[in-house]
Amino acid sequence: MNRDGRLGVGVIGAGRVGPVIAAALAGAGHALVGITPGSDPDRVDAILHGVPVIDAAEVARRSELVVIAVPHGELAGLVAGLAELGAWQPGQLVLHTDPGYGTEVLAPAQARGAIPLAVHPAITFTGTTIDLRQLSASYAAVTAPAAVLPIAQALAVEMGCEPVVVREADRPAYAEAIATATEFSRSIIGQATGILAGIGVENPGGYLSALVRSTIDDALTRADPRGAVPPVLGDTIDG
Template identity: 45%
Template sequence: MTRPARLAVGVVSAGRVGAVLGAALARAGHTVSGVCGVSRASLARAEALLPDVPVLPPDEVAGAADLVLLALPDDALPGMVRGLAAAGALRAGQIVAHTSGAYGVDVLGPATGPGALGLALHPAMTFTGRAEDLERIAACCFGVTAADGDEAAWNVAEALVVEMGGEPVRVPEAARPLYHTALAHGANHLVTLVSEAADLLRGTGVGTPERLLGPLLSAALDNALRHGDRALTGPVARGDAGTVRKHVRVLGEHAPQMLPAYRALAERTAQRATASGLLRPDLTADIAAAIRSDTEEGQQ
């Protein structure tokens, strides 16, 4: 793996990801030559994590850089690449890397066509935009993508990730949409699920639901990562249809907005528990009926 030479890095822009990765590259010995930011929060992050780095418009940041780091929302990325290319800010010999999980390197066509090296470097981590993220990168994998067949480009991508302290994982261009779907489905929906569980506990009068949920959910996550479906527990996997009916009834009474998600997840749990041999075949019909039971019927 070849270490990139010391590079002038331009960060577009100083969001939670860009500011942290810019600081990680600076820590690795590169020079952040410019950063762009508009909102008060992004300017504060730039000041905290990239002190003394000039805050400039995107075309000036990119034009002065050897490595252009595009840390933008997915929907903003294609337009920014086209705009920078049209402004003449991207040139042959540059490295142009983005941090989007949803895109590979095809989106960088306006830059790679004229001869820039395009890379996708997606950190599989949630960011706060604060200094502690620099340490969390040490336990973070990056989904990296380069042009098919260009082993030198793949090596540059991997070397940059290693320099930042992360672990590179190769993701082919065609697999990027499914790769990103998997991560979003797991991480984003997990936050929603945990928050809804905490809301339900508050409804019971529990003042600190995180103290109840923390050990339980940490163990469940660890077991799921270690053992997959064999880690399933609870009334659906056991075939306790009566308990599932109670869940449906109380959600219908107290949190009807959560009931569709509960039913959808319970159905997938039943399917996976059946396929893995945890849920007895003779109990699957009862569980399916309980999941779909009418909330009024459950009160009778």
């Protein structure tokens, strides 16, 4: 780590998440050393103009902090593969953004001296600069060994998030909660807009926009800290 606390950051994963996380960390003063190729280079360049595009092994070799933002099914194999190539460096920080894993998935990197961190910002990424504003109003699940937990929390803050510690053993349950919230919301909204379109309502998404947002805000306000589901039937009609 540099004396001023600034890091050379490399990103593995150029989908919707990686470039936005990189931009957030760059905004906090860190230097971007490279990102792996993606399927939409124009979008990535719009967010990270001029950042070198290099392969994953080179990202790992050059970086003091490696951010891994790849699909869930690819993460374990990627980490292990880079370990076999000798790409991980002693003392470097390796951070992944997957909700379903803690730091155990980073064990091959840790075995070679890297410091494992798991930080999942709880937003739905669009892959655009809009996400930077969303990050500033969001939370992030943070999992790390106790000795380096403050580093993970500090990086979450630098991304714009409020860190919330999630234990390693609780990451599967955390991932289930995230999946329930996102997938159920998409399914229900898709069903409702389909019904409205079927009866001739133009722009059904726009029609439901205020209703859905206000209903979700109300549900979040009513949410029981113990996880109980609040009664809501009829609330949007009868007040």
